[in-house]
């Protein structure tokens with residue numbers, strides 16, 4: 001039976017290649033890298049889809065990635081901190097103006113993200129363009145939002161619900 005023979009051979013080749021790869025990790029890595037380079041678009045698309053389907057595994061992978069090089073996380077944080085510093089300091093005067101403008105515009109303190117009134121103690125300053133994305137503490141980049149709405153918006157820079 002030629003069919004069975006072919007399948008047998010394929011199976012054998014698969015096992016053989018697996019062993020070969022284990023014996024030559026350098027070579028396997030190089031192969032993988034070359035493949036990734038050649039099919040970058042395809043890989044990106046695949047990764048995007050995978051991340052969407054496996055949010056928890058993605059988080060797990062991320063944590064493992066952080067564990068591998070603890071300094072990496074620190075460096076990232078430092079980078080973000082530098083961006084924050086570049087934005088300058090938020091002055092009380094500007095905050096006051098933002099609050100006043102919000103009340104003037106809506107009649108009562110209102111969330112600029114969900115457009116509902118804000119109860120006492122639920123307000124926060126929202127950066128339209130997040131500091132991590134190069135936004136500043138300038139008045140035109142500031143608005144008032146619920147703490148919850150603000151957190152939900154996170155770093156994405158746009159509000160989607």
Ligand SMILES: [Zn+2]
Nearest residue numbers: 111114146149
């Ligand atoms: Zn809100």
